[in-house]
Amino acid sequence: ARRRRGGPGRALMGTMDCNTEPGAVTINLLLIVRPEEAAGKDRGQREGQTEGGRGADCPFVSPGRRSPAAPREQTPPVTSGPDKGTQVTVEIHREDSSPQLIKRLSLGKGSQALRGHDNKGFQRTEAPRPPGAKDLHAYPWDKSSLKSMPVDLQQLKKLDAYALKVNVQNSVEELVKALLKQARTDLEKVRAIWMWICHHIEYDVVGYHNKSQLSSKPRDVLQMGKSICEGYAELFQHMCSLAGIQCKKLSGHAKGHGYKTGQTFTGDSDHAWNAVYLEGRWHLLDSTWGSGSVDDSFTKFTYRYNEFYFLTHPALFINNHFPDNSNWQLLKPTLTLKEFENNMLHNSNFYTLGLLAAHPETPIIHTVNGKASVSVDCRSGTLFMFKLKGTDEHGLMTLKKHGMKLDVYPQKTGSHKLEIFAKPSKAEAPDDVYKCVVEYVVECESVDKAMRFPKDLHQPVGPSWFSERQGFLRPSHREPVLHTNDGRCSLTFTLGKDISVLTSLHADGSSLAEDMGRRHVLQTHRGNQVELKVHLPHAGNFVLKIYSKKKSDPGNYDYIFNYLIRCLNTEVKWPAFPQSYSKWLQDYEIVEPLSGLLPANRNVHFKLKMHGIAKVLVQAENTHPLTQNRGCWEGTCNTSGCREVFVMVHENANHSFYSHVLKYEVETQ
Secondary structure, three states: OHHHHHOOOOEEEEEEEOOOOOOEEEEEEEEEOOHHHHHHHHHHHHHHHHHOOOOOOOOOOOOOOOOOOOOOOOOOOOOOOOOOEEEEEEEEEOOOOOOOOOOOOOOHHHHHHHOOOOOOOOOOOOOOOOOOHHHOEEOOOOOOOOEOOOOOOOOOHHHHHHHHHOOOOOOHHHHHHHHHOOOOOHHHHHHHHHHHHHHHOEEOHHHHHOHHHOOOOHHHHHHHOEEOHHHHHHHHHHHHHHOOOOEEEEEEEEOOOOOOOOOOOOOOOOEEEEEEEEOOEEEEEOHHHHHEEEOOOOOOEEEOOOHHHOOEOHHHHOOOEEEOOHHHHOEEOOOOHHHHHHOOOEOHHHHHOOEEEEEOOOOEEEOEOOEEEEEEEEOOOEEEEEEEOOEOOOEEEEEEOOEEEEEEOOOOOEEEEEEEEEEEOOOOOOOOOOEEEEEEEEEEOOOOOOOOOOOOOOOOOOOOHHHHHOOEEOOOOOOOEEEOOOOEEEEEEEEOOOEEEEEEEEOOOOOOOHHHHHHOEEEEEEOOEEEEEEEOOOOEEEEEEEEEEEOOOOOOOEEEEEEEEEEOOOOOOOOOOOEEOOOOOOOOEEEEOOOOEEOOOOEEEEEEEOOOOOEEEEEOOOEEEEEEEOOEEEEEEEOOOOOEEEEEEEOOOOOOOOEEEEEEEEOOO
16 A cells, blocks of 8 residues: 555655644655656756856857856755655644644755745745757747747736836845736746846946956845846846746857857857746746847947847747757757857847848858849838948849848958848837848859949839839839840839929939939820930949929928949940920920930921910021920921020910920030
């Protein structure tokens, strides 16, 4: 019977002591554990010490550096084996008597986090169990959620605000008691602890450089109000234990401050973070990285709360956290250290901005014939920019509905740092500025000198969802580059309501003055359609810039987008279009002559579409009236003896004056 109660291979032996207070009986029990069970417990202890081992730091720390081991309280070993047992004292009371405080209680590993503290009012925390199959998430990321469990941040707002205001620094126990007053569920308890630490413990940049003066003990971290990652993780673990939440401190390598693209990791771990057990599963978080960041010189910490590192999805967490014990990746399959080193680093901005993937997926790219290509996928309209060695001159970036595509053409061989930046299309907060989301190293073996772009080219290039949002719909040319052999091209758009358009053509050097740049593009409006005719003055690379404003708005035009126009034909030499004046209305149209430079001593035929006009005259050496025929004004003018030709309109038959609408120049003989 005794063996059945104790289970196979385990026995309970006891002695009864009747010399106790009235109404109570004390029994000393000796618990015998099988040798293999004891060995399992011993191994579990060793693994636990490894996972909670030392770590220096990051986001802020160059990987590979060591830090001193944090002081730890040693847990007395559990005595077990065939001839030894764990001594337990039990008091048995009558139903009508009041139990006294238990005098001796050995809980082994499970009581470690609570030993040496006043634990009144706190429930006992179970020993953290190792992760199992139900804790694992599929890798790669399934793009469903940034977190490893559903979290309604709106519902947590009130709790967050409460946690930020809690001001207790005399003891960790009192702090946890205060935080738990507004927390009911385990998630809320963890959230309150997380929010408090992220907003009240600053990263100790001085202590990082002088670790001999540094303590990672929870009470010291609380009183100092600062620490490195080891202290953040120790404090988080201890506060969770007091709150009755299973929590584990993890150590490993991190791609944080000082990380260089493509570097390898050797030596001891350099960062520490936590795992918490919620709703039957382990979850990962990093309160150090959740609290803020340090500057490039590693001398100043700035509180900058980062929600991303709270219960981060393990398939995203592995992007920059590699635990010493691969089980704590919480992934299936797990990654090797080599895979971790070779994988792209996507920082938290990448995911919080709704980006999904970057291609290629390796951080080092080699050019092919002088060109390297990158693309980013995202859920909705996001604005992008890039820097190749600090400038955006040597690339072509196009915006897509669900991301962007970029071709870069380094103009020097060697290694080039390529940074991709992004921001929301609708800025909702003051800090919605361009943030770096991904970095590459471009290795260039040969240079394509033909792909030098004009300095006036603005990124992104070509039409996109952004230009459509500004009212430029159904573009005839969706690609960013227009190639022309004869130096002429034509583009059409459907315009949104109440839009006025301004265009200009730009080239490097002094070949095209700003006023002439406008005259090499001719606008023609037909209903809600606009046609842009472009005549290039010579071969080369040109930028066609397009601006707009509301017709009802008296203000300036806003830049919307641009195209790159390329012509290799050195025979090309088109003159500008005629100069137009304010009386030339947007829906008037020049049928002929399109060239603003007329031949000398010739009869030139004019055909102009204009409405609401009483008379039209062409003034050269002599005045030539045009006649109206089916909506067009037509006639011939001789260019002999003049340098300029003007088109004038008589708007009202009762008026005696004419208004200039167009001006042509005549070739010199």
